[in-house]
Amino acid sequence: MVVTQRRRQHVDAVLDRFFGLAKSRASGIGPRYVTLWETLEKNSAGGKRFRPSMVLAAYESFGGTDSETAAYVGAAFELLHTALIVHDDVIDRDFIRRGGPNVSGSYRDLAQTAGIPIPTAEHRGLSVAVIAGDLALFNAFRLLDRSGVAGELRERLHEILDEAMFASAAGELLDVDFSLHPDPPSVDDIVDMERLKTAVYSFETPLQAGAVLAGADDAAVQALGSFGRNLGIAYQIVDDLLGVFGDEGDTGKSTLGDLREGKRTVLIAYAATTEQWSEIEPLFGDPDLDQQGAKRIRALLEESGARRYAEALASDFANRAWEHLASPSLPDSVRAEFRGFVSTVLERAK
């Protein structure tokens, strides 16, 4: 198992220390700044620590034993994740995440409680979220330094985190552009966007960082990164499938949200090339889509072959991930650690 209680606790300890220090520093400036840091901490605390767990899993599978240092590197990826979702919510004008108010939402609510009219309160929420995301972002890089790594190793880890952010920004840009065009992008475009926006910082680079920290050679780091990249894409496609066809009881995800939002996914990109699209299109992206309309879209997506296509594509990327995991550059201990993970990702789709 990649995500374990022990790994979570190591990373949480680092993040607790980090936020504690920041709040203490902020108290020298003023109570409102402390509140901002508390809000950021609360938002970060809601996460599953998925990315840090991957740093630790890769690190340990290569024989690494210094959990403390590895936990710092993991925490750095968690802060990057926090920065990206806080800013993503600003871009999407979302005030809710994980079923509760995010940073924008908390500050909008505070303003509303103080009697500020809604449009101004929302703008204030979004403004504070821009600031909060900035704080999380640069501190991701600062946390790498606080791990105590030095010299060449320090530089390599920074380059990996740099790559994570460089790719994420490119992916976010593509996603923003997709929403400008009335016609859905191609399947290739969606896969490219999902690779850049999510797979690189969520899978590929955390795995590589863990491997580099443990002293793995270049070929191994490369192979593990490729494994992560492909698995990450598979994961995203499965996520998109669950967002439409999943069991809400199981997944905790709404199966109306993506359809109402008009989210560009592999399912939609494929369906747009079929004759069923003329029936799907008027319903898709309707903010008031009801269960009946959603049911209709699902049936059409099945009919068009889009569901089957997406499932096959996810399988395809998972298989590619397998092939990279099988690379002779990777020790058996790494295969042992991540073998189950590939299955877990695919199982979610069933």
Add this chain to the structure above:
Amino acid sequence: MVVTQRRRQHVDAVLDRFFGLAKSRASGIGPRYVTLWETLEKNSAGGKRFRPSMVLAAYESFGGTDSETAAYVGAAFELLHTALIVHDDVIDRDFIRRGGPNVSGSYRDLAQTAGIPIPTAEHRGLSVAVIAGDLALFNAFRLLDRSGVAGELRERLHEILDEAMFASAAGELLDVDFSLHPDPPSVDDIVDMERLKTAVYSFETPLQAGAVLAGADDAAVQALGSFGRNLGIAYQIVDDLLGVFGDEGDTGKSTLGDLREGKRTVLIAYAATTEQWSEIEPLFGDPDLDQQGAKRIRALLEESGARRYAEALASDFANRAWEHLASPSLPDSVRAEFRGFVSTVLERAK
């Protein structure tokens, strides 16, 4: 003189290399990402390189001779500045800066040209600016590393840049909150905000970074930072005075903008405590304020003593800066470098 052609050129050379590398890397991802980097470069190119010049001036005044390394540290502050103004424009929903489109504006215009309706085009512009600001922000810290400094020195410079961003975020938060309240904040609140939002990253920390890079001792770094902090506040107050009373021909700044925007400044904070406020208030912050209305506000600000108060306050902070510059911890070479600068800052107000 602090800002010189030579210093500008050194810093520009570093920034050219930085953006060149980034664009080259981006071309491996796609043309739209290259365009984003080109836009960010263009926006950065419009700056006066004021903050980098201060890094270099401090560095050289302490006897530093490695202009190359110092230019990297200077460039780091310029990227931080770029990040802050790009995100500040997102928060203020500004599409213009320095008389032309900023990042938000460029992307809004591109979208409009493509036939996208204005509200969506504006949202797209602001969204891309969030991404662009993120890229500039983390790269400010990366540039410090590319300077080649190592060990303790590297860590100290990172701490200084960290402090610059930590303070700026706090200042921006205060500024955002000011706009929520109908009543203007106190003079002390404004000074506090201007110190955090601008003086720390524009004056205090660049000077300290230059001094640290040159090997200055702690007492000297402290004194120079205090000089910078106080001078920075004086500069901001003068800026606020010019924004209302300046000669547009001289300053290039509109003297209607701040009044129309309802910008919270020391002038306004003071005037709000006087009997003239009841006449100023209805005019202040009116987006359609005309030259006559502006003339009336100026007369009232003079009558209330607000102008005289602000001028005296700017002088007061400049004098405090002088006192710190006179500290025995600072070598005469530092005083020689910055003596004229204090006068320059104050001269602007006349």
